[in-house]
Amino acid sequence: MQAVPAADGTTGGAAPPVLSVHGLGVEFASARGAVRAVDGLSMQVARGEVFAIVGESGSGKSSVALAVTGLLPPSARVEGEVRLLGRDVMRMPAAERRRMAGEQAGLVCQDALSSLNPCTTVGFQIAETLMVHRGMAKRAAMQDAVRLLKLTGVPAPEERVHDYPHQFSGGMRQRALIAIALALDPALLIADEPTTALDATIKAQILDLLLRLRRDLGMSIVIITHDMGVVAKLADRMLVMYAGRAIEVGRVEEIFARPAHPYTRALLDAVPRLGRGAKDLQPIPGAPPSMQALPPGCAFHPRCPLALPRCQAEAPALVPTGAARQAACHLAIAGAAA
Ligand SMILES: Nc1ncnc2c1ncn2[C@@H]1O[C@H](COP(=O)(O)OP(=O)(O)O)[C@@H](O)[C@H]1O
Ligand code: SF4
Numbered sequence: 001m002q003a004v005p006a007a008d009g010t011t012g013g014a015a016p017p018v019l020s021v022h023g024l025g026v027e028f029a030s031a032r033g034a035v036r037a038v039d040g041l042s043m044q045v046a047r048g049e050v051f052a053i054v055g056e057s058g059s060g061k062s063s064v065a066l067a068v069t070g071l072l073p074p075s076a077r078v079e080g081e082v083r084l085l086g087r088d089v090m091r092m093p094a095a096e097r098r099r100m101a102g103e104q105a106g107l108v109c110q111d112a113l114s115s116l117n118p119c120t121t122v123g124f125q126i127a128e129t130l131m132v133h134r135g136m137a138k139r140a141a142m143q144d145a146v147r148l149l150k151l152t153g154v155p156a157p158e159e160r161v162h163d164y165p166h167q168f169s170g171g172m173r174q175r176a177l178i179a180i181a182l183a184l185d186p187a188l189l190i191a192d193e194p195t196t197a198l199d200a201t202i203k204a205q206i207l208d209l210l211l212r213l214r215r216d217l218g219m220s221i222v223i224i225t226h227d228m229g230v231v232a233k234l235a236d237r238m239l240v241m242y243a244g245r246a247i248e249v250g251r252v253e254e255i256f257a258r259p260a261h262p263y264t265r266a267l268l269d270a271v272p273r274l275g276r277g278a279k280d281l282q283p284i285p286g287a288p289p290s291m292q293a294l295p296p297g298c299a300f301h302p303r304c305p306l307a308l309p310r311c312q313a314e315a316p317a318l319v320p321t322g323a324a325r326q327a328a329c330h331l332a333i334a335g336a337a338a
């Protein structure tokens with residue numbers, strides 16, 4: 001049975017959340033000044049939970065994934081706390097951190113489809129992870145690669161394990177990448193835009209695969225996407241990011257039914273719905289802000305149809321707006337208090 005998360009995302013009782021992030025900050029140096037890609041972000045993912053991180057391109061979603069897995073470039077500055085299965089990975093020595101993150105948090109990167117090595121068989125690329133982390137012999141690791149390809153729904157895995165990436169279709173490559181991420185039997189799978197480059201049929205198949213992994217393995221999944229259809233199909237809870245910050249957090253069905261933040265409302269209005277023609281779609285007006293020069297106050301105020309004078313000066317904090325819900329908007333906070 002699926003665990004029901006409490007307000008703080010934990011399942012209560014003794015077991016710690018699979019992932020717990022507090023006050024995460026990620027800053028990149030750039031020629032045009034520092035970019036604060038993630039600013040004070042907190043989230044918890046319970047065992048067996050599918051948690052979505054959504055937001056427009058550039059809002060900091062991939063930076064969260066890379067910070068959690070310890071894969072940010074060395075030039076990035078990271079602060080805050082990241083706990084995997086209750087263990088504080090940020091305070092571990094670098095080698096131990098890589099090992100812990102590698103074993104407990106499998107990442108399918110955003111540009112993963114092009115990241116398979118064209119010169120090595122798909123099977124060996126899965127086996128390599130097992131040989132490096134588990135010290136397995138090549139033969140045993142290749143047998144496990146067959147098992148993992150089968151688990152991720154690759155047909156005839158005993159034969160396909162010897163194929164090179166160019167012999168795999170886009171959907172099959174995505175399955176192989178998920179197999180690599182699952183090789184060490186992690187508690188958490190982080191899939192960064194895993195369906196963006198795929199057509200509708202293949203996308204539906206990959207979403208079904210992720211749901212099956214949750215159901216059969218009890219796996220926790222963080223899905224990063226800008227596609228609200230993916231969120232609706234897959235996720236239990238969601239976190240909406242804007243300009244590096246969490247601006248709304250809560251259960252998916254509650255947020256879809258009654259978004260508290262004007263940006264979330266705009267994202268949902270931009271989604272095609274059954275019975276609603278394409279001409280009814282409401283594109284979000286304006287462009288995402290430059291991360292080098294964020295507007296003062298609420299970063300969404302230049303695009304917000306409901307902005308008040310105080311929104312230009314005062315950044316709203318992320319605060320509870322209901323049971324197990326949070327939002328960062330002066331209006332939502334006032335509404336929740338009323
Ligand atoms: N390696 C990097 N060096 C400098 N800036 C980066 C780097 N990676 C990401 N950024 C910047 O950080 C911000 C957030 O990027 P990212 O986390 O990739 O967002 P998303 O995944 O939501 O599109 C963007 O402004 C992006 O340009
Ligand atoms: S704080 Fe103000 S500008 Fe920001 S989303 Fe809320 S109403 Fe709009």
Ligand SMILES: [Mg+2]
Pocket residue numbers: 061062063110192
């Ligand atoms: Mg990204």
